[in-house]
Amino acid sequence: MKDVYNKLLRISNKQTSVSNPFLDSIQKSIAIGSWEIDLQTMEISWSPMTKFIHEVAEDFTPNVEEALNFYEEGYHRDLISVLFDKAVNNGEEFDEEFLFRTAKNNLKWVRSIGYPVIENNKTVKILGVFQDVTEKTNTYKELEYQEKLISTTLEHAPNGMALVGLKGEILQLNKKFCDYLGYSKTELMLTNVNRLSHPDDINIIPIHINEMINGEKDHFECEKRYQKKDGSIIYCLLSVSIIRDEANQPLHFISNIIDITKSKEANKKIESLLQTTKSQNTRLQNFAHIVSHNLRSHSGNLEMLLELMSDEIPESTQNEFFPLINEAVNRLSETILNLNEVANINTKKNQDLESNNLLDFTNNALSTFRAEIIETKAKINIEIHNNIEVLAIPAYLESVLLNFISNAIKYKKEDIDPVINIHAEKENNYVKIKIEDNGRGINLDLHKDKIFGLYKTFHNHKDARGLGLYITKNQIDAMNGKVEVTSKVNIGTTFTIYLKHEAN
Amino acid sequence: MKQINSVCLIDDDPILIFAIKMIFKASKVCKNFTVYNNGEDAIDGLSQTLASGKDIPELILLDINMPIMDGWQFLDEFAKMTISKKITLYMVSSSVDPVDFMKAKEYELIKDFIVKPLTSDTLIKIAEDLNSN
Known part of the structure; x- marks a missing residue:
């Protein structure tokens, strides 16, 4: 831009007007217009390109106020007024981007540069360059927005995220990643990500990494343990994706980790509880069977002996005790039979109805x-x-x-x-x-x-x-x-x- | 009632053996008893009897739960022996476990599954069935 200005200045010094066929063609090709204000006459002249950017007719000649009014009211108009004053009174150059509203009411971003020309310690005129930067600014703002979106997402993600180089070095990471592993960001930057792995799980990853680099897949997921700075272990769900350039060459990896330690531990607890319950249940059932079986043989023998006794030695039953003993033995047998029944119901549960x-x-x-x-x-x-x-x-x-x-x-x-x-x-x-x-x-x-x-x-x-x-x-x-x-x-x-x- | 020559009792419960002997003797069904306290003793004893050319008992009452060799294991070994004479075998157990019932049905050797306690009625019925065949 400085070169353009120097050229402009040289031409302008030779010519009285900024309108010059050669200059105009240059301006058109680079979409840059020029302007000039003579501070003695307060006369403004715009190059055709400048007029084109303003979307005014070719014979349009603005006064100072009109020229300033193209700038968006508020911050932008205030800024250009201040900068213009400083250029007039202090001889200060300016170079700023402004929001700007054309004669046809289109909103544009423009870059306006002003160079005061000083004679005898006094600014006599200001030469300016005028460029439509709407597209560039919009693209830039869009990019800036995207970047902000990504960095905000990364930073505040509920899971740990890291950008990892092809050799395993951490290029970028978020707070959660650091929190999970108990390190600070600076401690982890450029560290090899394998160093964080639980020693027993270090071999899970390389095969997948190679397959991704070879282009066999773009993504993989696994469960993996990491060792925290304090030596404790966390269980994570790891998901890794590879990013490639336009030529499909691998650039880096995005690693995503979710701490599943709590659910893993809860699961372990449930499993061991289930195991205990199962074995207790089996023991209980065996116990019920053994007890009822053994009790049954004894009560059966008692019943049998009582029957024999009454057949063989009828006189032995002729007393108050025999019928009571007989009754007690019958009750005992019945109870044991019922217990067997209960024990058996539980084993039948899965039987087809x-x-x-x-x-x-x-x-x-x-x-x-x-x-x-x-x-x-x-x-x-x-x-x-x-x-x-x-x-x-x-x-x-x-x-x-x-x-x-x-x-x-x-x-x-x-x-x-x-x-x-x-x-x-x-x-x-x-x-x-x-x-x-x-x-x-x-x-x-x-x-x-x-x-x-x-x-x-x-x-x-x-x-x-x-x-x-x-x-x-x-x-x-x-x-x-x-x-x-x-x-x-x-x-x-x-x-x-x-x-x-x-x-x- | 016609007598049974000899009954083989395979059970580790002396009370049951005492009672069976008493019932059979009292009803004059049988006087000769061969008693084994577990499956292995029974297999050994019956093999020796066979080897010496003597008759083995025509009725066997077999318990399930016994030490060393249980009723099922006895049956598996017994099935391998060559016996020309017809032997009637009853399984006698305190078990009311349906698994045991089902298992007993799979053995052709088992005439029936009798749940303890044994009564004189049951034993006399067994003797009658044996004689009517």
Whole structure:
């Protein structure tokens, strides 16, 4: 620009006017105009290029005020006024970029340069150069914006990012990267990124790096441990991309790391918990089997010996003790059998369920209780459509129905004949089976939480053993079903069983 | 009732052996018993009997859980022996584990799986079945 000015000055000194065919052609080719103001006459002259940039007619001749008014009001106009004053009064040169509004109201960026010409310590005229820099400025501003965007993104990214050279040297990195590894930015700049790796994980990367440099891939991801400055380890998810130039030659890598230490550690904890739970569960199941099996052989022997004794030495039974011992042994055997049952339900859980006709099963269950029904004068109402099928393990379905029906009869009110309503209907994915009685009821306020618990009895009935509902609940669970209970003391109990049905 | 010549009991439980002997003796089903306390003793004893040209018992009651060689291992060894005579074998166990039931069904040698406690009714039924064949 200085050269152009010198040339301009030389030409201007020879010529009185800035308008000169030779100069004009130069101006046109470099999109630079010139201007001149004679401070004695306050006469302004613009070269055709200057007029072109201003978008004014060729015969346009501005005065000073008009010329200044092209500059955008506010900062830009104030600035040019100050600079112009300084050039006039102090002989100071200026060279600035301004926002500028043309005669056709287009906004442009212009570079305006002013050179005061001084004679006898006084500025007599100012020669100027005028250039349209809109495109350059816009591109520059755009670039500046992009750069700012990238650097802001990099700096405030929630994960660690680094620009890494082809040999592994860190060229640029963000705060998070430093934070993760506990180093300062200056400590890490130009350090080889491999130095930060956990020694055992150092071999993960080179193969991928080579493949990327060879152009086999542009990106890879892996889990990798890094060693922090204080020696502690962090687990990271590393993602590396390669950047290439126009000729497809590798330039550098962008490494992105996310600290996954916390989730990794949480995962480890969960895994070890799961492992513990699994082995505990297996041990518990084995324990249940062993205990129940061993107990069973002993109770079986006791039963057998008592039977033998009563056959072989009948007189030995003629006392108060024998029947009691016999009773105790029978109870023991039954309890052990039930425990076995419970232990087995848990092993059956994954067994395939099959479709069973609910009405058939209900009728079969009821026929088991023929004697009790007659004896108690129980009235049984069944409302089950004969096409309702439930997904169940047959033995469990039978056991569940037997148990609820038996309870309904067993826990009848002393003075009232039992009425039992058994009703089934489809509800969404389930068949809902309601077994309603008018028996003694259960105080749910007291027993709600333990009604399906092990060894809980709620009545003083002589046959109440407290295992039935526990087993029943386990069996229903094993068939992916659920059970609910509503009950009022002295009014009755309703058990609602939900079992899945074959999806249509 | 026709008598059974000899019954082989393979069980490590002296109470059970005592009781079976007593029931069979009392019902006059059988007087001769061969008792082994584990599968290995049984295999050794039965092989020796066979080698000496004597008859082996026609009824075997076999327990599952025994030390040294259990009921299943005994069955695998027993299947390898060449026996011309028909032997009836019952598995007798306190196990109510369905796995054991299923496994017992896979052995052709096993006539039935009897869950303890053994009662005199069961034992007499076994003897009757054996004689009716």
